[in-house]
Amino acid sequence: MSASPPSIRLLSDPLPHELEQLASVLHDCVNGGASVSFMAPYSLDDAHKFWERIAMDVRAGQKALLVAEDELGICGTVQLHLDLPPNQPHRADLAKMLVHRRARRRGLGEALMRAAEAEAIARGKNLLVLDTVTGSTADRLYTRLGWVRVGEIPRYALMPDGEPCPTTYFYRDLRDEAQTAVAGRP
Template sequence: MSTTNIRRIDQPTEREIAGLCDVLIDCVEGGASVSFMAPMTREKADAFWRKVAASAARGERALLVAEDESTRILGTVQLIWDLPENQPHRGDLGKMLVHRDARGRGLGAALLQAAEDCARAEGKTLLVLDTVTGSAGYRLYERGGWTRVGEIPNYALMPDGAPCPTTYFYKEIG
């Protein structure tokens, strides 16, 4: 993998919002089931990332980005801290996205490790996530030592409208 910098951003700049939009649009256009249906418009992506940015600025989540030497955003992951008061020890990992141009070079594993490190630094001891069963993300989480909890059939839709199963995973990191 070429030189990549992974960092947390609490108040994304306009350039960073645009880069995050590029990654999200690419992932949806590539068929990833990440809460959005095709066609994925720039307006829809921009609105999503602005909500995420506001939440990160309030400390409700951590937004991590992976950039190349030119500071082009290649991937991102979020950790959601805004959970019920009886769950201060955990976070939800979400929106692990890697641009198709950057896949197969270990970027997903690096983002996952950075997310786990970030959660530990925030005092979290447990992370939870869900992903499409059998997807590249599913395989990444298995390789990363996450524990499979179970599968729910027809849980969500792929961007083209086809139903897909979802698997829940957890990882104790404390």
């Protein structure tokens, strides 16, 4: 019997057990080599503290938090940063797209990205921006999903092991998708 496909949902008030699962995902990703702002070794306690801060922002409406769940619990996540300056009410930053190593290569990254785009449209956002390690699996995913590459900055960040890495910035104009959603067309 095969496992059911992961489901995606919005968390508006993350519960303690959900924060523990999110911490596990972040801990796995950083210690697995993902450059997502943290250095290895990265503790579960530090990951939990990070998610407690994010939960406050989610409850305050400054961030939207989407999660992917499988039979074992939360296995992926992505955020929309909504609290931007007054001259940018039409956009959001997409951040911390993470998939636990146990759940990779099952289409979760794409499902999370599509859900984040739909959530952005539902919140009146029609422009998304993100950055990622140049040449990474995520870089290839964003390109495949139609995100537009803006440019690369060398030595922008460090990998968890301390090695410098280049970062590529992307954007996605959602105006066509938003008009389709308003018109009720698939």
